[in-house]
Amino acid sequence: MTFVTPIGLVALLTIPAIVAIHLFRRRFPRRAVAGLFLWQSVRQTPEGGGKITRLPITTSLILECLAALALALILAGARLSPASVSEHLVVLLDDSASMAAVNGAGESTRDRAVRRVIAEMDRLGAGARITIVQSGIRPSVLSGPAALDVEARPALHAWTPEAPGHSLALGLRLARELAGTNGKLMVVSDVPPAQRGEPGFVGGLWAAVGERLGNVGITAAQRTPAIAEGRGAMSLTLANHADASAKRQLVVSAGEKNILTRDLDVPPGTSSLSIPLPANIGTVRVALSDDALVRDNAVVLAEPRPHLVGVENHLREGRGRDALVRALGALSGVTQAAAGHLAFADAATLDKPASPGLWRVGFGRPPAAWVRNSEATDFIGPFVLEKRHPLLLGMTLGGVVWTGATPLAANTVRPLVSAGDQVLIGAIGGQSTDPAILVNLDLDRTNLIRAPDWPVLISNIVEIRRQNLPGPERWNYRVGEWVRVRLAADPKSALRVRSAGVERPLPAARQLEFLAPSPGGALQILDGEDVLLELGVNFLDESETDLRRQATADSGAFVGASGLRAESGPESDPLFWLLLTIAGLAILANWCLLPALARSERRAY
Amino acid sequence: MPRTPIGGRVGERLGAGTGSSLEFQDYRPYAPGDDLRHVDWAAYARSEMLAVRLYREEVSPRIDLVLDTSRSIRVTEQKLHAFASLSALLACACASTLADSRVLTGAGAAPEPIHAPEDIERHLAFERPLSALEEGYLPFRRRSLRLVMSDFLFPHDPDALIARLARDSASLSLIQLTLRGEAEPEVEGGRRLVDIEGKGELDLVIDGPAVHEYRERFSRLRLGLAVAARRTGARFAHVLCETPLREAARALAAAGILEPA
Numbered sequence: 001m002t003f004v005t006p007i008g009l010v011a012l013l014t015i016p017a018i019v020a021i022h023l024f025r026r027r028f029p030r031r032a033v034a035g036l037f038l039w040q041s042v043r044q045t046p047e048g049g050g051k052i053t054r055l056p057i058t059t060s061l062i063l064e065c066l067a068a069l070a071l072a073l074i075l076a077g078a079r080l081s082p083a084s085v086s087e088h089l090v091v092l093l094d095d096s097a098s099m100a101a102v103n104g105a106g107e108s109t110r111d112r113a114v115r116r117v118i119a120e121m122d123r124l125g126a127g128a129r130i131t132i133v134q135s136g137i138r139p140s141v142l143s144g145p146a147a148l149d150v151e152a153r154p155a156l157h158a159w160t161p162e163a164p165g166h167s168l169a170l171g172l173r174l175a176r177e178l179a180g181t182n183g184k185l186m187v188v189s190d191v192p193p194a195q196r197g198e199p200g201f202v203g204g205l206w207a208a209v210g211e212r213l214g215n216v217g218i219t220a221a222q223r224t225p226a227i228a229e230g231r232g233a234m235s236l237t238l239a240n241h242a243d244a245s246a247k248r249q250l251v252v253s254a255g256e257k258n259i260l261t262r263d264l265d266v267p268p269g270t271s272s273l274s275i276p277l278p279a280n281i282g283t284v285r286v287a288l289s290d291d292a293l294v295r296d297n298a299v300v301l302a303e304p305r306p307h308l309v310g311v312e313n314h315l316r317e318g319r320g321r322d323a324l325v326r327a328l329g330a331l332s333g334v335t336q337a338a339a340g341h342l343a344f345a346d347a348a349t350l351d352k353p354a355s356p357g358l359w360r361v362g363f364g365r366p367p368a369a370w371v372r373n374s375e376a377t378d379f380i381g382p383f384v385l386e387k388r389h390p391l392l393l394g395m396t397l398g399g400v401v402w403t404g405a406t407p408l409a410a411n412t413v414r415p416l417v418s419a420g421d422q423v424l425i426g427a428i429g430g431q432s433t434d435p436a437i438l439v440n441l442d443l444d445r446t447n448l449i450r451a452p453d454w455p456v457l458i459s460n461i462v463e464i465r466r467q468n469l470p471g472p473e474r475w476n477y478r479v480g481e482w483v484r485v486r487l488a489a490d491p492k493s494a495l496r497v498r499s500a501g502v503e504r505p506l507p508a509a510r511q512l513e514f515l516a517p518s519p520g521g522a523l524q525i526l527d528g529e530d531v532l533l534e535l536g537v538n539f540l541d542e543s544e545t546d547l548r549r550q551a552t553a554d555s556g557a558f559v560g561a562s563g564l565r566a567e568s569g570p571e572s573d574p575l576f577w578l579l580l581t582i583a584g585l586a587i588l589a590n591w592c593l594l595p596a597l598a599r600s601e602r603r604a605y
Numbered sequence: 606m607p608r609t610p611i612g613g614r615v616g617e618r619l620g621a622g623t624g625s626s627l628e629f630q631d632y633r634p635y636a637p638g639d640d641l642r643h644v645d646w647a648a649y650a651r652s653e654m655l656a657v658r659l660y661r662e663e664v665s666p667r668i669d670l671v672l673d674t675s676r677s678i679r680v681t682e683q684k685l686h687a688f689a690s691l692s693a694l695l696a697c698a699c700a701s702t703l704a705d706s707r708v709l710t711g712a713g714a715a716p717e718p719i720h721a722p723e724d725i726e727r728h729l730a731f732e733r734p735l736s737a738l739e740e741g742y743l744p745f746r747r748r749s750l751r752l753v754m755s756d757f758l759f760p761h762d763p764d765a766l767i768a769r770l771a772r773d774s775a776s777l778s779l780i781q782l783t784l785r786g787e788a789e790p791e792v793e794g795g796r797r798l799v800d801i802e803g804k805g806e807l808d809l810v811i812d813g814p815a816v817h818e819y820r821e822r823f824s825r826l827r828l829g830l831a832v833a834a835r836r837t838g839a840r841f842a843h844v845l846c847e848t849p850l851r852e853a854a855r856a857l858a859a860a861g862i863l864e865p866a
Contacts, residue, residue, distance in 0.1 A: 028795040028808050034677035034684075034787060035758030036800035038822050039807055039815075058794050 001575070004077025011072035018064045023055055029595070063590040070583035073575075080575045087128040088146055090179040091117050092171050094189035094196070095135045097295045098544045099161035101190070103211050109550065110161050112209040113188040117156055120186060121149055131178050132156060135171030136163045137480060145178050162295065162519050164479050165543035168196055176203070184558040190550045205558050210550025214242030216266050216288060217296025217545035221538060223277070223284070223476060225304050234301060236273040236286065240266040241546040249289040254281040264288075283522050283534055296545045300521050302536040304475040306333045307466045312358075314345035320363060320443025323450075327458035334462055342465045350428065350436050359465050360436040363443050365406050372407040376442070379405060379419040386416045391425070391437070391460045395453045404442025413438050437461065476536040477516040477523075485512040485525060485533060493528035499537060632656045666775070667746050668699050668706040670719065672728060673755030675736040676801045684784050687846035687853075688754070689729050691782060694854060695752060696725035698863055704750070712740040734802050735759075738766060747773045752862070754780040758787065763829035767837050777839035778862040781830060784846045788823055790816050 003009065033039065055061070093099075093113065102108045121130060130152035131144030143155035172187070179185045185203060187193075190210025193201040220237035240246050245267045252260040252275060260275060277284065281303065288297040311334055315321040324344055328334050340358050347362030351369060354360055365376070379402040385392045397417070405422050413426025416437075428436040441448065448454055467473070470488035477483055487510045495506035499517045506512055506525070516523065520537040635644060635655035648656045672692055679685045699706035699719050706719040710728050719725065736759050737743060745751060751774045771777040790811065798807045809815065827843055834841035842860035844853045857863045 028797040030799050031796045032680050032801045033798045034680045034756055034783075034801055036798055036804055036807060037760050038758070038819055038826070039798055039809055 002079045004079060006076055008075030008077060009072060011075045012069070014068040014072065015065050018061070018068055019055065022058070022061050022064075060590055060594055063586040063594070067583045067586035067590070070579040070586070074579050074583070078575055078579065079573045087124045088131070088179070088183035089120060089124055089128060090131040090133065090144075090175050090183045090185050091120075092133045092135060092168070092175040092185070092187045093117075093142070093159060093161070094168065094187070095159075095161045095163040096165055096190075096544055097162050097539060097541065098210070098293065098547055098550065099190050100295060101210070101213055101215070101292045101547050101550065102294075103213060103292070109190045109210050110159070112552075113190075113207075114156055114159070116188060116207050116209055117186070118153070121152065126150075131175075131183070132159075133171055133175045133178065134159065135166065135168050137166050137170075139171035139174045141174075141178070162539075164518075164539060164541040168198055172198065172201075179204075186558070192551055192553050193555050195549045195551075201556060203559050204556055206555040208551055208553045208555070210547075210552060212550050213292040213547040214240075214244075214246070215292040215296070215545055215547045216240045216242070216246045216248055217291075217293060217542075218286065218288065218299050218538075218540065219270070219296070219542040219545055220540055221286065221299040221301055221476070223301040223304055223536075225279070225306055231279045232277045232303065234275045234277050234284065234286070236275070236299075237270060238264070238266050238273060238288075239270050239542055239545050240268050241548050242268060244268065246291070248291070251287045252277075252284055253287075254284045257281075259284065283536060292547055293545065295519070295539050296541070299538040299540070300536045301538075302475045302522070302534050305471070307469045307471055308333055308335050309462050309466045309469065310341045311336050311462070312340040312343040312345075314343060314349075315363060315443070316346065318444055320449060323443070323454060324458065327455045328462070330455055331459055331462055333466060341469065342462065347438055347440070350438060354434060354436070357434065359434055359468075361439065361461055362436065363439045363441055365404070365442075366408060366412075366438055366440060370408055370412040370438075372409045374406070376404045376406045377422060378403045378445075379422070379424070381419065383424065384418050389416050389427075390464055391416060391427075391457070393460055394456045395460070397448075397451075397453055399447075400451050400453060401447050402441060403445040405440045408440065472533055472535055474535075476538065478541075479516055479518045479520045479537055479539050481516045483512070483514055483516050483523075483535065483537075486510060487512070487532065491527045492530075496526045497523060498526060499523040629658060630661045631659045633659055666702065666704040667749040668702065668704045668719075669709055669716070669745050669749045669751045670695055670699055670706060671709045671737055671743065671751065671753040671755075671770075672725075673736045673738060673753075674710045674728060674731050675733045676731055677736070677756055677758055679731040680801050681784060681846075684756075684782070684846045685731065687844075687848075688731075688782055690850050691754060691780070691844065691853060692725050692729060693722055694850065695754065695780075696722040699752075707746075709737065709743055709745075711735075711737040712742045712744070716744055738770070743770075745770075745772075745774065748775045750775050751777045752780070753778070754782060756783050756787070757781050757826065757830060758783065763826075763833040764836070767830070767833040767839060771837040771839055777834070777837065778860075779830060779834055779839055779841045780857065780862065781827065781841070781843045782846060783843070788820075788827075788843075788845065790819055792816055 099109045099113060117132075121128060126149050128149060129144070129146035130149060131146055132142040132152055132155055134140050134142045142159060143152040147155075168187070168189070175185055175187070185205070187201070187204060187206045189196055189206070189208055192208045193199060193206050198206075217239055218236055219239045221234070223232060223234045225232045234252075245265050248264050248266055250260070250262045250264050250273075251258065259277070259281070264273070283300060283302045286299045286301065290297060311328055313321065313324055313328070313336065315324055328336075340355075343354070343358055343360045345360060345362055347364045347366050349367075350360060350362040351367035365371075381397070381400070383397045383400070383402070385395060385397065402419065402424055405419070405424055408423050408426070413423055413428050415423045415426050417423075417425035422440075423438075424440050426438045426440070428438060443449060468486065470486050473484040490510060491508050495508055495512070496503045497506055497514065497517075500519055500521050502517070503526075504517070506514065512525070516537040518539075520539050523535045523537045524531050525533045525535075632645065632648070633656065635657050639657045643657045643659075645656050645658050648654070678688045696708075696719055700722055707716040708719055708725060708728055709716050711733055717724065717728065736755055738753065738755055738757070739759050739761070751770060753770055767777070767779070770779075792813055793811045795808070795810045798809055800806070831841045840861045842857050842862055844856055848856070854863060858865060
């Protein structure tokens with residue numbers, strides 16, 4: 001007899017407890033008699049006290065002890081036979097897209113990987129326990145932990161590798177934790193450990209089931225708008241990872257409309273391709289003819305709609321205004337025709353309310369209420385810059401003479417640039433009001449407008465404003481990248497994201513942030529039934545496109561593992577049922593049958 | 606019942622003593638004062654000795670049947686049934702004698718006549734907390750035949766009890782009816798003994814020594830009753846409830862309490 005949980009034997013302490021109860025509190029069956037006086041002179045049972053009397057071995061005591069013993073053995077997990085031990089195989093599947101590469105015979109690396117795992121499962125037998133881990137940036141368990149063979153096989157057959165290039169380290173860590181000391185670890189990839197970044201792999205079997213193949217794929221794609229010309233362009237980077245040039249057909253389509261079909265002779269290595277596109281044709285799909293890896297042969301590019309920043313220049317005439325005009329002229333995506341998003345004005349107007357959505361940049365003397373004293377000061381440095389603020393990205397202020405800086409009262413602005421205790425550039429507002437920037441500077445006397453920092457400052461201001469305009473941060477993403485979208489208004493109904501026919505809910509907020517889902521393609525953000533935005537998500541990963549490192553080889557070996565104790569339920573052991581029956585009968589007899597028997601005995605007397 | 610009552614007031618039934626009936630009983634020598642009409646002159650002629658003819662007396666018998674209807678009788682169904690059966694048997698016997706029979710169940714209960722055996726049924730309630738014999742007074746009639754049936758399982762002095770029952774009686778018969786388990790208990794382990802008449806409880810391990818001691822005490826009780834009955838000329842019989850009624854009747858006949866018809 002073995003015990004699964006020997007701690008349960010502690011329950012045997014109930015037996016002495018029952019005996020003690022019988023010793024100190026005898027619950028004798030009642031019996032009616034006619035002549036009690038005849039018994040009273042007989043040696044009577046003491047109510048209690050020091051004299052130890054022999055414990056009467058009653059049927060009730062025997063039944064209670066028997067029930068306690070049986071229940072204690074059940075708690076301790078008593079088994080007639082020792083628990084069987086099952087082999088535990090933990091499989092880490094390399095989920096990188098290159099595992100889907102197909103050779104000339106139409107056989108994919110994924111198929112070979114599945115066959116290899118199934119062969120190992122067959123070798124271990126139906127009683128084995130299988131855990132299947134899928135690698136990735138966030139590894140996940142496809143089946144298990146310690147699933148039965150019949151549960152693991154469907155999960156294995158449903159597996160489709162499609163992840164971009166990633167390290168196996170996290171997956172390996174998860175697999176090792178799941179294997180523990182009693183499981184065997186098996187890694188199935190298309191490359192040997194050294195090529196997969198795990199040259200020191202030990203403690204398991206690494207089965208590389210890849211095959212060296214030539215492949216052509218799109219490794220980069222970009223779609224740029226050309227607003228001025230009323231047309232756009234698309235640039236592609238093609239990678240030919242073969243020893244010879246390859247002929248491919250390139251097809252560009254927009255919806256059902258075929259825009260371009262071109263035969264390409266792609267030379268070995270990397271080559272670029274630029275294709276002009278008409279404006280306002282929406283999302284386009286670019287496809288190369290099939291080869292070993294289908295995943296990198298197509299991209300979907302959404303038509304970017306640039307965020308135009310409407311700028312109002314209210315600076316008074318002078319060299320400062322001229323410098324601002326010149327700096328704005330060098331920037332793209334800026335217009336002075338559209339409604340104002342950004343206003344450059346005299347700093348003295350910053351304490352006045354602004355129209356909603358208008359960010360203001362004030363140059364010159366601050367409003368009187370913000371000024372500590374009226375003595376303006378010039379500085380040649382040193383300047384202390386808040387480097388983490390995007391406004392100061394790329395700025396040094398080297399050689400700049402900062403003129404006309406008026407001392408500010410405490411806590412009026414949030415300092416971004418300062419010299420000593422003097423705030424030179426400060427931020428105002430933010431959470432509830434539209435932000436404003438105070439540039440505490442006399443533009444007519446400073447040399448900042450001739451320094452390289454001037455266009456950088458103006459560009460940073462415009463770009464900060466542009467980033468806060470409604471719309472996506474970008475229009476085309478790689479799989480796994482963060483997609484950040486700012487909506488112009490609160491959503492009217494539940495927000496959803498739809499990609500490759502799969503919809504997922506989004507939080508109802510104006511600022512959305514989510515990972516570009518795999519496998520990619522056109523991604524739509526829906527507000528109810530309305531399509532708010534259409535973005536492009538593409539698999540662009542040169543490391544997965546290159547299939548020349550793939551090989552078939554086994555590395556390492558299974559390490560002897562103790563296996564999993566088969567903790568099948570207690571119902572599988574006949575001793576459990578025997579003990580349960582004994583306990584049940586004993587309790588039933590003690591509670592029901594004994595009193596009934598005593599009653600019938602009294603009646604028969 | 607004895608077919609020839611041993612005493613009683615003058616009546617229609619032949620008594621055990623000498624009386625004035627027409628049935629010859631015996632001779633005895635003449636004594637001065639005897640009625641000369643009873644002198645057997647023929648015998649004087651043969652033996653020249655005066656002898657007087659004696660005749661049986663005629664009595665009118667009265668039977669007082671005392672039943673212990675306390676709760677101790679219904680300690681088990683078997684005892685209850687046996688007591689009821691035996692009571693019915695005694696009622697039949699009383700009715701068959703054509704005597705003036707009454708049933709007594711206690712000092713507080715008025716004696717009830719027994720005209721038919723069925724009359725006994727209404728007395729078998731067994732709800733009295735005390736035995737009729739434990740009560741100081743029972744409305745016996747003088748010179749009555751007294752028949753007492755009880756388990757006698759109450760503390761008593763047998764001599765005093767039987768002397769009280771036999772006082773002014775024509776005859777006294779005692780029937781002790783008990784369960785076998787009351788007479789000869791067995792070892793049965795721990796028990797909480799509860800007096801059915803509410804005289805207390807007792808936790809007791811009924812083991813070999815306890816049983817032995819109990820049996821000795823019960824034997825002394827029964828022997829005390831038998832000896833006291835013998836001293837007063839009363840008849841005594843101990844009947845077990847488990848005994849079939851026919852066997853019980855035979856036992857009572859053997860004890861002289863009943864006589865075959």
